[in-house]
Amino acid sequence: MAAVMPPPALRPPAPPAATVATGGPRTNPAQTGMWIAIATIAMSFAALTSAMVVRQSGAPDWRHFQLPSILYVNTLVLLLSSATLEWGRRRSVWGLSVTFGLGLLFVAGQIAAWRQLGAQGLFLATAPSSAFFYVFTALHGLHVMGGLGGVGYVLQRRLIAGRVAPATFGAAALYWHFMAVLWLYLLLLLATRV
DSSP, X not given: OOOOOOOGGGSOOXXXXXXXXXXXXXXXXXXXXXXXXXXXXXXXXXXXXXXXXXXXXXXXXXXXXXXXXXXXXXXXXXXXXXXXXXXXXXXXHHHHHHHHHHHHHHHHHHHHHHHHHHHTTOOTTTOHHHXXXXXXXXXXXXXXXXXXXXXXXXXXXXXXXXXXXXXXXXXXXXXXXXXXXXXXXXXXXXXXXX
């Protein structure tokens, strides 16, 4: 017995050929979540940048100071860690281990920069410029520590299971590279404004 087909006007449209062949469009929840996190972090730093520019423009109490030179070394450390992360993606656990170590070195360098400023008498409450410096670098440092958690998780999966899901590695790498780009932006901002 033949099935009765509804008239063409009542039939649902046929899915596109690509959807039929693959079972639907594939989304990567890890990447999507990471892009949302990156957008949120970027908007937070944009808001702080705007606040800094407004505060500086009308402030007779804005105090310019020289950035600690260790920040430039830290920049090289963070950029190198991005390269070693990509090396770890292609090669072995060593690249991930070096990335993790360089990330810790970056955070230690930020603490050293704060101590150098403290030795000059510049603290969070000293002036608006030093307050913005501490807020920007502390927030970035906290986000780097979150990235260290991601790199540490990827490293642990690679060591224990021998592999890590490409989507998980991709999300961790995306975040880590964003931290490097964000730091370049912050260094430029701080060098020209404080």
